[in-house]
Amino acid sequence: MPEGITARRQQAEQRRAQLIDTALAVFAEKGVEAATVKDLSETAGVAQGLLYHYFRSKEDLLQAALERHYFLPELRRIVSPNRDRPAGEVLLEVAQSFAALLHEHRPLLQVMIREAPSNPAVADRVERARREGVRLLAEYLDSRVAAGELRPHDTEAAARLLLYAAFMANLTDTPTDRFLPAVVDSILWGIHARPS
Amino acid sequence: MPEGITARRQQAEQRRAQLIDTALAVFAEKGVEAATVKDLSETAGVAQGLLYHYFRSKEDLLQAALERHYFLPELRRIVSPNRDRPAGEVLLEVAQSFAALLHEHRPLLQVMIREAPSNPAVADRVERARREGVRLLAEYLDSRVAAGELRPHDTEAAARLLLYAAFMANLTDTPTDRFLPAVVDSILWGIHARPS
Amino acid sequence: MPEGITARRQQAEQRRAQLIDTALAVFAEKGVEAATVKDLSETAGVAQGLLYHYFRSKEDLLQAALERHYFLPELRRIVSPNRDRPAGEVLLEVAQSFAALLHEHRPLLQVMIREAPSNPAVADRVERARREGVRLLAEYLDSRVAAGELRPHDTEAAARLLLYAAFMANLTDTPTDRFLPAVVDSILWGIHARPS
């Protein structure tokens, strides 16, 4: 009965995914330490023991959640715009897409940020994503400098400035619709008055 | 013997301060939840029971630590430059002083950031400081717009941009000596090329 | 199709035997309490649930193992030598055969000895075997006293002495090739010097 076996496996896979997703929600709401296994199992509507059928430990469940919801590839795409498109057109898109990505993965981010200081595995993921995001966006800016659109400047600092702004907007629950355009405007054109 | 009583009070005050300071260090290192009362008392070199002589609970000790190390006044001063001084001269100073302040209070910050999501009392303090810092700096920028030095712009967004950059530099352990000048340069003058 | 049914039964019986044998090995290695049903099923290469198809419980499986590997008949034969044969010739044979029997059933013995204190069913089996072994050997010695080969003495004590020695050799992993002849020599002739 290969069909039966496959069905069972699929069901198990679904159950695993469900457990991970509810766990992530609970972790985000209460914090990993404060979330008890009882919380996790009750929220998922299963017995405590079942969690240990699918995961070796609470920590293992956390890692599985990080793995399942990780979004480095999307991040990479977002911060790597086509190098022929002008920054004046592209930067706001980047900021908004990045903010949308963060918003979409809010529970994961909350968990990662809180756990990073005490969990090296988490800290690693955070740091890797941060570094790569900054690097890719800086490379795009470099290309725009080379194209003559942007003046020579510390492109890594500028990349950071943009990404950190979107990140902090997410962290502090600031609406981005007015903030991000203003941010991009400042970075691109500066706030200093010009001699006419 | 009023002197004896005063001496006692002073000693008690000292002991209290010592307990708070070691507690803050332990909280920062391990996280509040993970730091046990045994950790706290052992690090302070006293018996567990003594903590409950000075504080009603572990949570109370945490609040006392936040109270004792709070730095809103310094923050206010830093983000309120003399409104007659030009932004071109002042903004880097502000960014660097702010970064230095954050660096000085790193343990407190680590604790506050981690605890805020699950501790409304902490979240309040964070939010209040953030809002006030942004407001004051934005007001300064407003005054420089009025003075004609800066062009009209979303001054709150610009204030945020600067403060968030310094804050994230602290959070991600980035050295500020090159980063902050580049940040201020971007914000002031923009990164776009100028028609000569 | 009686043949089909018989074939099925045989297969089931084989499976049952296999489960018992691997269980006994695991019980002996880890101890009954410490051996989990997962250990047992994994070692047998089957799913956990299958064990409950063949046995009502872990305890039931243990009892089945004791039943299947019980060796009281062999023990009886070994400690009941032909009463016409002289002890000087027979006792070493008895000791060696008994030691070989114990060695052959080492896993079972390990399990029984450890479980006896907390499992009356096991304790009963042990006690019954012990008593019967001693009784039969003592009866043989009685007959040799009657035959005039042995002097009148506490034959039950002597029987115990011999059997306990072999048993302890097994328990303490002592090689028996030198030990048992020395034991028999002592018991038969004593270690005291003789007036020549």
Added chain:
Amino acid sequence: MPEGITARRQQAEQRRAQLIDTALAVFAEKGVEAATVKDLSETAGVAQGLLYHYFRSKEDLLQAALERHYFLPELRRIVSPNRDRPAGEVLLEVAQSFAALLHEHRPLLQVMIREAPSNPAVADRVERARREGVRLLAEYLDSRVAAGELRPHDTEAAARLLLYAAFMANLTDTPTDRFLPAVVDSILWGIHARPS
């Protein structure tokens, strides 16, 4: 108040001893694995948590019990009779003292014997005691051979024979008052008839 401090310490030491003693009793009755920490604390009349104030773990408590009740020194004394005294007079004393010692430490022995197979630390203690007991008694027998009282023989085997007999009597709950004299008689003089 040095007296107060000392009193506290003494009380703590007493409490520790009480916990160890009740634990040993419970371990002996139910077996170490089967004895729950709840059993232990309830029998001692204290809260579960208190056990962990005095011992790091259940295993640690077990080791403390083995340590506190260990009786190797007494064993050494018992199996090292004065070498000038004749074996005919001494061996029964040795056997009876040894049996009394085992009887006195019955709970400890039950625990050690059951735990040895799965607990190397315990197995070590058992093995060390066994080896040393045999060695010392064999040395005494050697000296009696040298003195001409005993005939040359495998003294180690004889020592084992005597000690194992007493040990097994203890294990099987056999009364020793008739058994041990018969054992010593057999070993000393043999059970074979003599040509008159």
Added chain:
DNA sequence: GATGAATGAGTGTTCATTCAT
């Protein structure tokens, strides 16, 4: 017959807090 997902009671252990001294 055979699987392995699912259960739920129970385990050893931790820890903030209390209290007698």
Added chain:
DNA sequence: AATGAATGAACACTCATTCAT
């Protein structure tokens, strides 16, 4: 003021057993 013994409610985790497939 200061100690540390003592508590008891939680905690993460285990495991024999059941059951739908």
